[in-house]
Amino acid sequence: MHQAPSTPWTLYRSSISYFSGKVEAYLRYKQIPFTYKDIDYCTLNKIYMNTGFKKMPALEAEDGRWLFDSTPMIHWLEQCYGGSPIYPSDPALRFLAILIEDYGDEWLWRPAMWWRWVPETSRRALGWTIATEIIHPWLGRPAGWWFAKRQQNEWLWKDGVNKHNSNDVKEMLFREFEFLEPLLEEQPFILGSHPSIADYGYFASMFRHFGNDPVSAETMRIHAPNTYEWLSRMWNAKPEKLPKSQSWIKPEQPYWKPLLDRIGNDYLPYLKQNADAFAAGKRRFDFVGRNLRFPSTKTTRYRVWCYSQLQKAFNQLTEQEKATVIEMFSGIEGFTSFIREARIETNMDDDFALPRYPKNKKRARFSLFVWLFGQPRN
Numbered sequence: 296m297h298q299a300p301s302t303p304w305t306l307y308r309s310s311i312s313y314f315s316g317k318v319e320a321y322l323r324y325k326q327i328p329f330t331y332k333d334i335d336y337c338t339l340n341k342i343y344m345n346t347g348f349k350k351m352p353a354l355e356a357e358d359g360r361w362l363f364d365s366t367p368m369i370h371w372l373e374q375c376y377g378g379s380p381i382y383p384s385d386p387a388l389r390f391l392a393i394l395i396e397d398y399g400d401e402w403l404w405r406p407a408m409w410w411r412w413v414p415e416t417s418r419r420a421l422g423w424t425i426a427t428e429i430i431h432p433w434l435g436r437p438a439g440w441w442f443a444k445r446q447q448n449e450w451l452w453k454d455g456v457n458k459h460n461s462n463d464v465k466e467m468l469f470r471e472f473e474f475l476e477p478l479l480e481e482q483p484f485i486l487g488s489h490p491s492i493a494d495y496g497y498f499a500s501m502f503r504h505f506g507n508d509p510v511s512a513e514t515m516r517i518h519a520p521n522t523y524e525w526l527s528r529m530w531n532a533k534p535e536k537l538p539k540s541q542s543w544i545k546p547e548q549p550y551w552k553p554l555l556d557r558i559g560n561d562y563l564p565y566l567k568q569n570a571d572a573f574a575a576g577k578r579r580f581d582f583v584g585r586n587l588r589f590p591s592t593k594t595t596r597y598r599v600w601c602y603s604q605l606q607k608a609f610n611q612l613t614e615q616e617k618a619t620v621i622e623m624f625s626g627i628e629g630f631t632s633f634i635r636e637a638r639i640e641t642n643m644d645d646d647f648a649l650p651r652y653p654k655n656k657k658r659a660r661f662s663l664f665v666w667l668f669g670q671p672r673n
Contacts, residue, residue: 396496455589559630560585
């Protein structure tokens with residue numbers, strides 16, 4: 296068990312940030328003491344100098360410890376605070392929950408960016424909000440216009456999205472509704488009676504993007520009321536309001552199959568093709584999946600590490616536990632390819648080892664470009 300600080304954590308966050316909502320909901324559920332500071336230009340640079348990443352959310356302890364990146368943050372906090380666990384006790388379900396978290400974090404960002412930055416109403420509102428938070432209210436309009444254009448190019452038009460597949464990216468949201476709506480009609484959380492890491496993976500995009508931005512939020516209220524209700528349930532979840540014993544439910548209902556197909560035949564192949572491109576020194580690659588294609592998409596170092604972590608988690612299962620997972624993905628060719636692939640060694644584990652003590656380690660190297668213009672990608 297890690298040792299908790301004697302004083303509350305300081306959470307650096309944004310009220311419209313994909314991963315800030317994920318971490319804040321987790322802290323609220325586990326009743327971990329914290330205060331928060333909304334980020335601005337200065338606090339973002341403080342995070343950068345202490346963690347090496349100009350990203351929120353980040354947690355700072357009074358004793359100098361820093362936590363960053365939502366997935367290792369939550370994993371570290373689970374070991375520190377205990378309580379009602381968010382990782383299922385069944386190893387096969389635990390692996391599935393971790394895989395769904397990764398899918399929610401690293402696959403749903405593309406439709407989240409589409410619904411935020413393509414509809415004009417959302418683009419204007421969120422561009423102004425972010426520019427006002429980070430730069431200055433006086434520059435909200437022009438800076439908001441520039442920031443919206445940057446986000447469109449960084450995450451969409453210069454990252455594999457074009458006029459031929461733009462509508463497919465838009466429709467990705469409705470495919471998730473087709474999974475979540477019948478599931479949440481039957482049970483309160485994705486894997487059963489209590490929130491799991493799978494819920495927090497989905498929550499990241501669904502809460503602060505799809506459930507918050509003007510156009511997508513209205514779309515959710517109309518087409519996915521169970522999902523909209525689940526967002527409130529997640530935000531206000533408390534252990535004392537839930538059953539004392541956890542009940543985890545296996546993914547056997549028909550609505551699971553399309554999700555598992557997307558994970559096995561689109562997401563995992565994307566991670567593998569990204570890792571191959573990274574190993575070959577390619578800055579871009581043409582992604583080809585079963586349901587989606589993204590030509591000239593950007594190679595992302597962080598997702599190479601994500602793929603290696605998923606491989607590691609699967610290989611730690613016993614043969615019987617692996618067989619249970621394989622049965623869940625029965626008939627899904629892409630998952631079969633995933634388990635046959637040789638383990639990818641990234642040498643990146645130290646980059647995300649927590650906690651970080653900047654006072655005892657060399658601080659992030661100063662970069663004028665990052666200091667002025669941010670760090671769209673790690």
